[in-house]
Amino acid sequence: QQQVKQSPQSLIVQKGGISIINCAYENTAFDYFPWYQQFPGKGPALLIAIRPDVSEKKEGRFTISFNKSAKQFSLHIMDSQPGDSATYFCAASGYNQGGKLIFGQGTELSVKP
Amino acid sequence: NAGVTQTPKFRILKIGQSMTLQCTQDMNHNYMYWYRQDPGMGLKLIYYSVGAGITDKGEVPNGYNVSRSTTEDFPLRLELAAPSQTSVYFCASSRVAGKYEQYFGPGTRLTVT
Numbered sequence: 001q002q003q004v005k006q007s008p009q010s011l012i013v014q015k016g017g018i019s020i021i022n023c024a025y026e027n028t029a030f031d032y033f034p035w036y037q038q039f040p041g042k043g044p045a046l047l048i049a050i051r052p053d054v055s056e057k058k059e060g061r062f063t064i065s066f067n068k069s070a071k072q073f074s075l076h077i078m079d080s081q082p083g084d085s086a087t088y089f090c091a092a093s094g095y096n097q098g099g100k101l102i103f104g105q106g107t108e109l110s111v112k113p
Numbered sequence: 114n115a116g117v118t119q120t121p122k123f124r125i126l127k128i129g130q131s132m133t134l135q136c137t138q139d140m141n142h143n144y145m146y147w148y149r150q151d152p153g154m155g156l157k158l159i160y161y162s163v164g165a166g167i168t169d170k171g172e173v174p175n176g177y178n179v180s181r182s183t184t185e186d187f188p189l190r191l192e193l194a195a196p197s198q199t200s201v202y203f204c205a206s207s208r209v210a211g212k213y214e215q216y217f218g219p220g221t222r223l224t225v226t
Contacts, residue, residue, distance in 0.1 A: 041219075
């Protein structure tokens with residue numbers, strides 16, 4: 001059972017544009033929502049994370065928007081740069097997951113110069 | 114700190130062969146995880162450990178075994194390799210489960226032919 005659904009699977013954005021990646025979850029017990037960034041040939045690395053007590057978290061050009069009632073959260077990359085080209089994974093965790101992260105399917109982002 | 118290290122980086126196995134993927138972390142993390150990554154499928158948890166001597170199954174444990182005799186090491190054993198085990202394998206660790214950052218190794222690309 002896929003508990004975290006991510007879209008789109010791939011995304012092409014022009015340099016300077018806004019990249020938006022969406023995730024939806026089913027389990028209302030989830031209470032931690034991180035985004036991981038993975039460059040080719042490397043392991044994923046934490047980019048930014050949010051807890052459901054806030055609706056938005058911003059770190060530099062990266063923003064998470066969180067909608068608890070809709071059970072959705074999204075990653076916005078402002079002023080996208082070619083160096084942002086990577087695969088992005090959303091994830092979720094909660095007290096009834098035994099501490100495990102449930103990952104979305106991933107989005108391959110390509111930022112064109 | 115080296116973080117999380119994995120060996121080997123690449124391996125080709127014949128059907129029916131066995132091998133051990135090595136994982137070591139030097140951050141004194143109690144929690145360790147093994148994931149497999151297949152295109153378009155995200156990261157699937159194979160096994161995890163909450164401390165030395167304690168392991169548990171994840172979402173896709175069939176065909177794999179683990180052990181955790183020390184805090185630092187968490188090897189993954191493949192017995193009777195099958196083509197379905199062709200994947201990229203990542204080891205990760207975290208200080209505390211769930212709400213804290215998971216640190217990933219660089220991965221092992223395994224091909225079973």
